[in-house]
Amino acid sequence: MSAPAATENVTTSCTTAATTTMPCETSILPVDASKLGTITLSHPDPDALLEDWDISWATSGADIARLQQAAAELQDGSLPVGFPTETVYGLGADATNSSAVRGIYAAKQRPADNPLIVHVASLHQLGSLLRPSSPSPAADDDKKNPVDLIPKIYHPLIRRFWPGPLTLILPLPDAPSSAPLAPEVTAGLSTFGARMPGSLIALLLIRLADRPLAAPSANASTKPSPTAAEHVAHDLRGRIATILDGGPCDVGVESTVVDGVSGDTPVILRPGGVSIDELRQCEGWENVGVAYKDKAEMGNGAEKGEGKEEEETGEPAAKKRKKEAPRAPGMKYRHYSPKAxxxxxxxxxxxxxxxxxxxxxxxxxxxxxxxxxxxxxxxxxxxxxxxxxxPKEEQEADQKSAAPATNGTKHSQHLGFSKMLDTLTVRxxxxxxxxxxxxxxxxxxxxxxxxxxxxxxxxxxxxxxxxxxxxxxxxxxxxxxxxxxxxxxxxxxxxxxxxxxxxxxxx
CATH class of the missing domain: 3.40.50.11030 (Threonylcarbamoyl-AMP synthase, C-terminal domain)
Known part of the structure; x- marks a missing residue:
């Protein structure tokens, strides 16, 4: 994979997580995933949900230096960072830091009742979010294998689709007030969405920052999702300092969001990079239902029938909906809309x-x-x-010549990690x-x-x-x-x- 275009620096002003304004530069930092190090995958247990993975980091070079810079900014928590995933570009912040997460809402101008998806780099990191941050003396969750904390309904999905474009709705610890996640992530819900991204740059950024990242799409709220670094800069210039440029996204639409814990039957809350037919091939998901609407529930494009709802409840429909936090991103407000x-x-x-x-x-x-x-x-x-x-023939030639980069990775036949290598191909x-x-x-x-x-x-x-x-x-x-x-x-x-x-x- 060749490195994207040269770094772009734009001197402007940035809104920090505390919503104050300070002079700063918005920088687009090209990162070549094949120059960050060598990943080794291992599958110690035939019944394991995922391979373990490790990396021998590159010891020098501009690409690893830029990734280290972004990771340090995420640890600092002052401003969110734009970064590529296989679906769309994300706007990431430490999911356990309230001030950092508020910076996401401020930069995107996103409604505060719209929950965020948490991105993790390992099942161990996910397990840490399913345990209370201050367990009682009698609690033994901290002694459990992280896999044991993940509802079994999701195990077949993790085996097949992670890392990749699938978000799972998971329960917070029994006492939500003791949950490690910042409350701003869940928007008042007793559940949260989590996924392991199928992008090498995203995984390595999370690993290097050593933080789970709350990361919605890195666009201004309601606008089309960004699939290139320049899209992020167009919307958020002056609101964030750093955008990692890993080239165009491979999938191009957000992750599928599924809920297998809130009802008797698992449902899809948002369609995305994993189809309903693929889900139905997994044990326990043969009868997965659809729980999303193809219209926004607020703003332009709202569902018809508000008058009937108002008659039945005695309450204006719009006011009633404002009280209801969406179960997943993309369910409530108008999205993906250009100016035209x-x-x-x-x-x-x-x-x-x-x-x-x-x-x-x-x-x-x-x-x-x-x-x-x-x-x-x-x-x-x-x-x-x-x-x-x-011309089409030139595009086809480009695609044929762009062989997937392996990054020196030793990999097994696990579908998620094998597919992740495709994201290194620039199309x-x-x-x-x-x-x-x-x-x-x-x-x-x-x-x-x-x-x-x-x-x-x-x-x-x-x-x-x-x-x-x-x-x-x-x-x-x-x-x-x-x-x-x-x-x-x-x-x-x-x-x-x-x-x-x-x-x-x-x-």
Missing amino acids: RVVLFEAGTGVPNKKSVEGYKRVGTIRTKKWPKGCGLPLAQQQKDEETEE PVPKPQRLVAAEDAEREIWEVNLGAETKEIARGLFSALRELDRKEVDVILVEGIDEREGDVAAAVMNRLRKAAEVEVKGS
Whole structure:
């Protein structure tokens, strides 16, 4: 994996965890994961949930120095740090430090009742969060193997999907007030979400900082999630000091969130990088249900039917929802929304026409599986921009030549660690192409072709929304996909429905 672009320093002012303002620099620090050291994996017990892993750290070099700098800032707790994961870029802070966690909410301008996901680098680190921080003399949790503290319903999922894009809802210790986690992480809930990220840079950062990291997506609240370091800088410049740049994210949508402890049947609270079909292949998850909505429950795009709810309860629906903390991130508020109006064409509804763009001078389009070039709009010609995408054959050549880096890692056949090596492969992200309308030369059409593969669509979706926003388009027309296709299709459509102001559906 080649190192990303050179460091970018921007002198500005940063809002600290205490919400004061001080002069500082927002720096983008490129980090090449293959230059941080050599990981060794071992599987001492055939029944173990995960391999043990260790690292021989690089003794010198700019990459390890930058990782050490970010780890030191996380230990200090003054400001959160932007860092790459396999899903999207995260904004991390010490999950046991209230002041540090408040810095996340301040930087993102995130509602305080929206819980955060905790990222860990080992089962031992996770186990430390499931024990009371001050156990009673009679308690023996501190003597237990960390695996024994994890509900057994999750063991098959950990074996198959960790490290990777799957978040588990776990119970706090019996006395939540004695939980090691900062209360701001859970937003008042008796549970918390945790995952082990399938990104080498993320795992090594957590290991080096020796802190569990609370880390939502590193974007301004409600905006599309960041899948590149420059997306983080665009949203949070002046609010944080450091962004680690590990290149584009491999998955492109957030983790799947599952709850196997709060009810009789396990459920999915948020679709993401692990599909429902994959979950149903695991013991105890054959009948996993869906407990999420594809609309935000507050803000633009709120669910219809508020009047009926108000009649039944005698309480305004919006006021009632404000009292209810969401069980997982992404469930309550509008998310993933660019500045431009988003019009989502559900799968099978055809292509846009002249009427679709009436009144708009700058039009963005995102096509996926079936729309033709120009998305069915009459075109005069195509113009290349300096940021236009590479020809498809060049992109394919880039992908073939970008062989996964092994980092000297000795690995077993455990699915999670094997898949993690794929995140070291840098894949090109499609850029907008400028098209000229045939009947209105003043109308600009910017098109992003994400391709027909569902994984490629997921990988490029948030970037496409952001790139079209940079072109200052007035509207973005998006070709939806069939969410029943499996893989991450449900997650793609969930994000698009939350971002869209208008949905075009078939009869």
